[in-house]
Amino acid sequence: MELLQGTLDMLVLRTLLHGPLHGYGIAASIRGASREALEIEFGSLYPALKRLEAKGWIAASWETSEHHRRARYYRLTPPGRKRLVEERSRWAGFVNAVALVMDPLPKAKT
Amino acid sequence: MMLWNRLKYLSPARRRRQEREMREELESLAQIAGRRELGNLTLAMEEARAVWGWAWLDSIFADIRYAFRTLARQTSFVAVAVVSLALAIGANSAIFSFADALLLRPLPVSHPADLYDVSYTTPDNALEGMSFPDFRDLGEQSRSLSDLAAYRLTQVAAASNPAAPAQIRFAVLVSSNFFHAIGVAPSAGRDFLPSEASPAAAPVAIIGDAYRRQNYPDRSPIGATLRLNGIVFTVAGVTPPSFTGLDRFVLPSIFIPLGMAQQLEGEPSDPLADRGRHDLVVKGRLAAGVSPASAQAELAAIGAGLARQYPETNRNRRLAIRTELARRVRQSPRLVSLVRMLMGLVALILIIACSNLANLLLARARTRGREIAIRLSIGASRSRVVRQLMTESLIVALAGAAVGLFVAYGGILLLGTLSVPSDPPSFLGVEMDWRIVGFSLLVALGSCLCFGLIPAWHTARADFASALKSGGDGASGKRRTLVRDLLVVAQIALAMLVLIAAGMFLAGFRNMLVQPPDFRTDHVISMDTAPAVVHHTPARTRAFYRQLADRVRVMPGVAGMAMAESIPLSPSQSILTVVPEGYQFPKGREKAVVLGGSVDAGYFSTMNVAIVRGRAFTDADRDTSRRVAIVNQQFAKTYWPNQDPIGKRIRLDSPTGPSAEVVGVAQTGHYLQVYESPAPYVYLPYEQNPRPRMTLIALAAGDAASLAAPLREMVRSIDGQVPVYNLRTVATLYESRATGSWLQFFQMVGSMGFIGLVLATTGLYGLIAYTVSRRVKEFGIRAAIGARRRDVVWLVERRGLTLAGAGIAAGALLTALAAPLLAASFPGLGVSSAAVYILVALALLAISAAASYVPARRAAALDPLRALRTE
Numbered sequence: 013m014e015l016l017q018g019t020l021d022m023l024v025l026r027t028l029l030h031g032p033l034h035g036y037g038i039a040a041s042i043r044g045a046s047r048e049a050l051e052i053e054f055g056s057l058y059p060a061l062k063r064l065e066a067k068g069w070i071a072a073s074w075e076t077s078e079h080h081r082r083a084r085y086y087r088l089t090p091p092g093r094k095r096l097v098e099e100r101s102r103w104a105g106f107v108n109a110v111a112l113v114m115d116p117l118p119k120a121k122t
Numbered sequence: 123m124m125l126w127n128r129l130k131y132l133s134p135a136r137r138r139r140q141e142r143e144m145r146e147e148l149e150s151l152a153q154i155a156g157r158r159e160l161g162n163l164t165l166a167m168e169e170a171r172a173v174w175g176w177a178w179l180d181s182i183f184a185d186i187r188y189a190f191r192t193l194a195r196q197t198s199f200v201a202v203a204v205v206s207l208a209l210a211i212g213a214n215s216a217i218f219s220f221a222d223a224l225l226l227r228p229l230p231v232s233h234p235a236d237l238y239d240v241s242y243t244t245p246d247n248a249l250e251g252m253s254f255p256d257f258r259d260l261g262e263q264s265r266s267l268s269d270l271a272a273y274r275l276t277q278v279a280a281a282s283n284p285a286a287p288a289q290i291r292f293a294v295l296v297s298s299n300f301f302h303a304i305g306v307a308p309s310a311g312r313d314f315l316p317s318e319a320s321p322a323a324a325p326v327a328i329i330g331d332a333y334r335r336q337n338y339p340d341r342s343p344i345g346a347t348l349r350l351n352g353i354v355f356t357v358a359g360v361t362p363p364s365f366t367g368l369d370r371f372v373l374p375s376i377f378i379p380l381g382m383a384q385q386l387e388g389e390p391s392d393p394l395a396d397r398g399r400h401d402l403v404v405k406g407r408l409a410a411g412v413s414p415a416s417a418q419a420e421l422a423a424i425g426a427g428l429a430r431q432y433p434e435t436n437r438n439r440r441l442a443i444r445t446e447l448a449r450r451v452r453q454s455p456r457l458v459s460l461v462r463m464l465m466g467l468v469a470l471i472l473i474i475a476c477s478n479l480a481n482l483l484l485a486r487a488r489t490r491g492r493e494i495a496i497r498l499s500i501g502a503s504r505s506r507v508v509r510q511l512m513t514e515s516l517i518v519a520l521a522g523a524a525v526g527l528f529v530a531y532g533g534i535l536l537l538g539t540l541s542v543p544s545d546p547p548s549f550l551g552v553e554m555d556w557r558i559v560g561f562s563l564l565v566a567l568g569s570c571l572c573f574g575l576i577p578a579w580h581t582a583r584a585d586f587a588s589a590l591k592s593g594g595d596g597a598s599g600k601r602r603t604l605v606r607d608l609l610v611v612a613q614i615a616l617a618m619l620v621l622i623a624a625g626m627f628l629a630g631f632r633n634m635l636v637q638p639p640d641f642r643t644d645h646v647i648s649m650d651t652a653p654a655v656v657h658h659t660p661a662r663t664r665a666f667y668r669q670l671a672d673r674v675r676v677m678p679g680v681a682g683m684a685m686a687e688s689i690p691l692s693p694s695q696s697i698l699t700v701v702p703e704g705y706q707f708p709k710g711r712e713k714a715v716v717l718g719g720s721v722d723a724g725y726f727s728t729m730n731v732a733i734v735r736g737r738a739f740t741d742a743d744r745d746t747s748r749r750v751a752i753v754n755q756q757f758a759k760t761y762w763p764n765q766d767p768i769g770k771r772i773r774l775d776s777p778t779g780p781s782a783e784v785v786g787v788a789q790t791g792h793y794l795q796v797y798e799s800p801a802p803y804v805y806l807p808y809e810q811n812p813r814p815r816m817t818l819i820a821l822a823a824g825d826a827a828s829l830a831a832p833l834r835e836m837v838r839s840i841d842g843q844v845p846v847y848n849l850r851t852v853a854t855l856y857e858s859r860a861t862g863s864w865l866q867f868f869q870m871v872g873s874m875g876f877i878g879l880v881l882a883t884t885g886l887y888g889l890i891a892y893t894v895s896r897r898v899k900e901f902g903i904r905a906a907i908g909a910r911r912r913d914v915v916w917l918v919e920r921r922g923l924t925l926a927g928a929g930i931a932a933g934a935l936l937t938a939l940a941a942p943l944l945a946a947s948f949p950g951l952g953v954s955s956a957a958v959y960i961l962v963a964l965a966l967l968a969i970s971a972a973a974s975y976v977p978a979r980r981a982a983a984l985d986p987l988r989a990l991r992t993e
Binding site: 056063082 | 143146147148150151153154155159160161162163165166167169170172173
């Protein structure tokens with residue numbers, strides 16, 4: 013399933029709420045959480061990480077993974093947390109609005 | 123935060139670190155997840171760099187570097203493009219500098235935009251000055267103008283040391299707050315003090331920087347004495363070099379408080395007390411927050427109040443404020459139309475050059491097609507390709523502007539010589555400054571958009587699959603050449619318009635210039651003297667002139683002499699206010715201001731001005747005899763149509779002024795310009811109308827120029843204080859007025875036509891050469907199956923001539939539409955003669971044939987075997 017425009021940032025922030033992850037870990041986590049429904053291209057995830065980092069919502073540092081590999085771990089910053097709350101309520105509003113239009117399904121005439 | 127991050131990224135060290143980190147990070151992730159899993163990392167990195175925000179800057183630098191590399195490989199294209207643009211941009215900049223000097227340049231004061239001109243409008247004169255009492259009242263009553271300055275231009279006899287002979291210089295009589303109001307501070311010394319406005323104050327002067335350089339090259343002028351019209355002044359200050367006065371064409375040398383006017387000019391009454399003397403130019407600075415409209419409303423009310431209070435002097439006068447530009451346009455409508463026409467011509471040349479370049483770029487697109495196709499196919503966006511192509515165009519345009527500045531400089535040097543030899547010299551001030559550079563850049567940018575955008579769009583739109591396959595340009599061949607054909611047709615049409623406009627202009631001038639002068643120019647020399655400025659009373663001035671006339675008459679080498687208030691075509695012409703008897707003036711007007719002046723009895727015979735009816739003045743027309751006048755034919759025609767002017771009466775100055783009887787009619791001549799339309803002129807006898815300044819005209823038995831020194835000496839022997847100026851042969855004056863300065867216009871307009879022609883021809887040649895190069899194979903086949911050389915030549919020629927024919931037809935249509943505009947902008951000049959049309963059309967056809975012949979011959983000379991082997 014393709015991602016809706018502009019939801020990637022929100023997904024990344026939400027994923028990092030559990031704790032720091034490296035770039036590939038984020039992609040894998042989103043994929044897992046969505047039960048493989050959301051296909052996250054690393055090619056588009058990586059620029060998004062850089063964008064969020066530039067905005068100061070996430071921060072990165074080099075750390076060693078559980079498999080003793082060095083990787084760059086991203087974690088949520090306080091402004092990022094605030095942002096996540098905003099994005100979340102905006103998303104909820106959007107879902108509600110779409111639901112109002114779409115539900116209840118008109119009964120198909122037979 | 124964001125901005126800071128971006129700015130940090132500008133530092134190369136930081137960029138390197140960030141780049142390294144990114145690579146390390148992706149490397150480590152690749153080890154964790156496997157490279158396949160991560161997908162296209164190059165793209166990801168590229169997009170990540172874009173996030174840092176300066177990628178566009180990088181890509182622009184890359185574009186520029188790439189553009190330079192591409193252009194460096196195509197020297198002939200660059201040379202042709204830069205030269206055509208340089209010609210066009212240079213012509214535009216030169217004409218702009220001319221327009222700037224004539225009309226556009228703001229006053230050399232601080233905040234020129236809020237300094238407004240305040241003047242009267244009367245039924246007789248759209249732009250009349252104010253009197254000093256009116257100026258004073260205005261200053262007291264106006265709230266919308268925060269500062270008001272008044273000044274009047276005059277000429278004085280100036281001597282920087284007592285031993286030197288006095289020279290005539292432009293001086294400005296200024297109100298005491300003048301420099302403060304216009305915001306110009308002296309570069310040395312001080313401004314006038316309020317107390318120095320009084321006539322009783324010690325005379326002080328502020329001098330211009332040019333005058334300081336001439337007369338005090340190695341010492342400070344402050345405190346030095348200066349004799350002006352015989353009065354000793356102390357120099358109090360010097361204006362900065364950038365201050366060239368408030369009038370165009372005049373570079374004032376000396377500034378004097380208005381309070382000195384009466385003493386300086388030796389007037390019997392104080393001109394500052396006379397409400398009827400409307401001769402002050404007034405400038406006002408708009409108070410903060412006041413709109414010009416509300417200032418205008420206030421001024422109109424003040425003007426109406428003054429008219430009610432002083433009906434005698436202020437009846438029918440309306441007070442108005444104008445921007446400086448509006449004043450100049452009103453002052454010299456003729457210049458406006460000249461400038462408009464020249465600007466129009468150079469704009470056409472620019473369009474021709476641009477379409478030329480567009481055509482070159484379209485041709486280049488064919489060779490670039492493959493390169494562009496590759497770029498598109500590996501993922502470059504079309505907008506990116508357009509940007510790349512536009513970068514190249516912009517570089518070419520800027521190079522054109524840079525070279526164009528040299529062309530402009532040449533034009534400016536030529537225009538700079540446009541002046542009339544006069545004492546003091548007139549000052550045009552056409553010069554190269556940052557305004558011209560800015561204008562050139564603007565033109566370059568504008569033309570870059572014109573010539574670059576269409577080809578760039580065209581190229582980027584190309585179907586790259588087929589381009590890659592065929593190695594061609596990708597666009598359908600027919601459409602491509604249609605655009606190019608249209609461009610060439612447009613070029614020829616515009617070139618035709620430029621040539622015909624230039625031709626009409628030149629033919630019109632030629633008609634006037636080949637007319638013989640309507641007065642004697644050979645063997646005569648003229649000399650201006652101003653005895654009045656050294657405080658001669660009117661009686662002594664008369665005595666001086668009588669003495670001078672008597673002595674010159676018997677001078678060796680002099681065959682005759684005359685005196686006149688002004689001689690024809692001299693840049694300063696005297697005027698008269700007259701009321702012709704029986705003439706019904708339009709409502710609100712009661713008198714006419716016409717050219718005219720005092721002449722003595724010898725004038726008509728010495729200057730060879732024909733009297734067509736009645737008689738010339740004689741020595742019997744004395745101050746005690748009946749007042750008489752002579753009018754020219756145009757005056758009689760204007761004011762007494764179909765009537766006999768002899769015996770009619772003219773009142774002088776006002777409807778109640780003295781009346782003079784017309785005793786003769788003189789032939790209409792040219793008074794201000796050789797190209798003027800016939801103007802009314804009134805001659806009055808000098809003895810009845812003595813003037814403070816007269817021009818002496820001596821008729822030489824031999825060489826007129828050799829009389830110069832003896833004449834100067836003669837004046838000195840009568841009164842060493844009297845300044846002599848404008849001493850020159852009438853032939854010199856006529857030359858400079860009638861041909862001299864117009865010669866530069868000839869050259870200018872001529873070179874514009876030439877540039878237009880060259881550019882259009884290059885365009886045609888380029889297109890034909892291109893077509894030939896594309897049809898090499900076809901010509902080879904034709905030759906192989908037996909086409910004669912002549913047939914091939916004709917084949918190519920036919921195409922060139924078809925395009926030229928279409929261009930000429932379009933040009934004729936265009937010119938027919940534009941001709942009324944041209945004629946309207948130059949009444950009496952736009953001689954639209956069929957000869958010009960036919961000549962230009964034939965010339966264009968011939969040149970087009972020649973331009974096509976070169977590639978045609980090349981096509982015919984092709985070796986069929988070699989031609990078939992190409993491609």
